Amino acid sequence: MSSPNNLQTLNNDTIIDLIGNEPIKIKKFQHEFLIQSASSLKEIVNYFNSNDFFNIKESAHFLKTSAKAIGAERSAYFLESIEEQCLVNNKPAIKQLLIKLNTELKAIKSELRNEEP
Amino acid sequence: MKNHNRVAKRHPSILILAHKEEDVHGVNEIISEQTDDYSCLIIKKTAFEDIKQLAPKVLLFALSDVKKSICMYNQLIKRNYLIKNHYSVLLCSNKESGLAFKCCLKKLFDSYFVFQPLYEKFRLQLIIFEGLKRFDSASDCINSLNELVQNHDKEINSQIELGLSYKESLIEEINKSRTEVNSLNKGLLDQLPDDISKKLINDLNEEHLQPLLNALEHSISCKLLELVDSLKHSKSLNNQLIQKLEQPIFPNKELSNDSNLAINSIEPELPQSILLVEDNHIYREMIGEVLSSQGFEVEQVDDGLAAIKKIKQHKYNLILMDLFLPNLDGLNTTKHIRNVGKNKLTPVVALSGNKNKQLVKKWANHGLDGYILKPSTKEEILTTIKKVLK
Numbered sequence: 001m002s003s004p005n006n007l008q009t010l011n012n013d014t015i016i017d018l019i020g021n022e023p024i025k026i027k028k029f030q031h032e033f034l035i036q037s038a039s040s041l042k043e044i045v046n047y048f049n050s051n052d053f054f055n056i057k058e059s060a061h062f063l064k065t066s067a068k069a070i071g072a073e074r075s076a077y078f079l080e081s082i083e084e085q086c087l088v089n090n091k092p093a094i095k096q097l098l099i100k101l102n103t104e105l106k107a108i109k110s111e112l113r114n115e116e117p
Numbered sequence: 118m119k120n121h122n123r124v125a126k127r128h129p130s131i132l133i134l135a136h137k138e139e140d141v142h143g144v145n146e147i148i149s150e151q152t153d154d155y156s157c158l159i160i161k162k163t164a165f166e167d168i169k170q171l172a173p174k175v176l177l178f179a180l181s182d183v184k185k186s187i188c189m190y191n192q193l194i195k196r197n198y199l200i201k202n203h204y205s206v207l208l209c210s211n212k213e214s215g216l217a218f219k220c221c222l223k224k225l226f227d228s229y230f231v232f233q234p235l236y237e238k239f240r241l242q243l244i245i246f247e248g249l250k251r252f253d254s255a256s257d258c259i260n261s262l263n264e265l266v267q268n269h270d271k272e273i274n275s276q277i278e279l280g281l282s283y284k285e286s287l288i289e290e291i292n293k294s295r296t297e298v299n300s301l302n303k304g305l306l307d308q309l310p311d312d313i314s315k316k317l318i319n320d321l322n323e324e325h326l327q328p329l330l331n332a333l334e335h336s337i338s339c340k341l342l343e344l345v346d347s348l349k350h351s352k353s354l355n356n357q358l359i360q361k362l363e364q365p366i367f368p369n370k371e372l373s374n375d376s377n378l379a380i381n382s383i384e385p386e387l388p389q390s391i392l393l394v395e396d397n398h399i400y401r402e403m404i405g406e407v408l409s410s411q412g413f414e415v416e417q418v419d420d421g422l423a424a425i426k427k428i429k430q431h432k433y434n435l436i437l438m439d440l441f442l443p444n445l446d447g448l449n450t451t452k453h454i455r456n457v458g459k460n461k462l463t464p465v466v467a468l469s470g471n472k473n474k475q476l477v478k479k480w481a482n483h484g485l486d487g488y489i490l491k492p493s494t495k496e497e498i499l500t501t502i503k504k505v506l507k
Contacts, residue, residue: 014492015403017494017495017496018403018407018492018493018494018495018498019403019406019407019495020410020495025406029399029402029403032398032399033399036398036399050146050150050238051142051143051146051147051235052238053143053234053235053236054234054235054236054237054238058441061441062396062397063397064470065395065397065399065400065439065470065491065492066397066399066400068470068491068492069399069400069403069491069492070399086234087234088234089143089233089234089235
């Protein structure tokens with residue numbers, strides 16, 4: 001992943017390539033991702049407030065797996081960047097990435113809402 | 118935010134020594150969660166005199182490198198500026214951890230801690246606690262440490278308490294038996310006619326009976342720790358068993374007319390079983406569905422320890438496993454699979470991100486048979502699995 005500008009908020013082809021073109025299952029997994037990301041983000045913010053860089057990295061890595069799987073390319077990019085910044089304890093950079101990630105997760109939510117009939 | 122001024126307390130129990138305040142920002146935060154009785158001293162010309170006046174009990178040397186920390190500590194000891202039974206901790210970067218370990222092995226420092234990068238928060242708090250214990254000033258810390266860890270799973274907490282009570286009662290029993298053996302020996306000694314026989318019994322006791330009792334105590338302690346571990350996983354195993362019982366007998370198999378004919382003539386082939394080990398439940402479910410749709414029988418677990426439980430009970434045709442797992446990672450779980458149980462020869466396929474190629478390479482040396490890059494496509498996943506199963 002080189003730059004977030006070339007990436008999509010939600011690339012549906014990724015999940016179709018993974019589980020097949022099954023709209024009901026895709027909706028289910030996307031909905032589960034929204035729930036998982038909300039709780040993971042909360043967890044990451046708590047670790048951030050206590051300077052627990054190891055656990056920030058662990059939680060970011062965990063969420064990155066499902067972000068990649070549902071095709072949330074920009075979110076996965078920010079999560080991977082958070083992992084990298086955790087290795088050098090760069091708290092200001094992590095803060096900026098968390099803000100971007102939060103915005104991106106909101107964008108996914110709104111994109112999914114717009115897709116609803 | 119706590120006040121990290123140079124002399125924040127007149128006689129703080131804990132003193133952190135550093136060249137720059139930003140170097141120890143994280144360390145300060147961690148210690149401040151544990152106690153207020155600490156200060157941070159930024160090294161200047163007056164440092165030696167300041168340290169002498171502060172008279173800390175626990176000193177953390179977090180200078181820019183280990184060599185500078187050793188030099189400073191040597192000077193402090195040489196000039197007799199520290200209290201006699203102080204507790205010294207060397208803070209170092211990861212690349213200097215070997216040197217720090219050597220310093221502790223030689224007993225120059227009492228302990229060391231890698232603070233760059235700063236990962237093991239609780240270990241630092243444990244080191245501070247050990248240091249304060251030397252001065253009987255650790256009771257406040259116990260409460261604060263308890264508060265820090267009290268958010269953990271209630272079930273695990275109760276299992277730990279249960280394990281500890283088992284351990285205490287067994288140690289009590291061992292001590293009782295030891296007292297009985299000693300009194301029995303004493304009785305025998307009293308009855309013996311001469312000193313030579315008494316000496317023989319004493320030697321026998323010291324050289325054979327006591328080591329045996331110590332070994333027994335150690336062995337029981339180890340077994341208890343294993344018991345606590347297995348209890349921790351009993352709940353998740355029960356849940357998996359219930360899930361398994363609720364599944365239909367032939368999931369995902371729709372028989373066509375043609376296959377009905379085939380069943381009349383030959384025995385039905387058993388589905389190939391796959392153990393899927395992945396902590397992210399969304400991705401795990403996705404892969405599980407991909408595999409089930411192809412007629413594989415899939416069992417799912419979310420960490421390495423649960424996988425080890427499974428491999429002890431069942432033989433699988435293939436194990437598909439994530440690299441980063443809670444409790445025990447993919448690499449160490451594979452090492453275990455290759456050494457113990459029914460799956461020594463079962464192929465293991467790694468699920469891994471693009472960034473972990475070096476780790477996958479290392480993993481390959483311990484018996485990895487293939488790997489799938491996350492997230493991958495259905496086709497790539499099935500091709501890899503079918504290739505390995507051939």
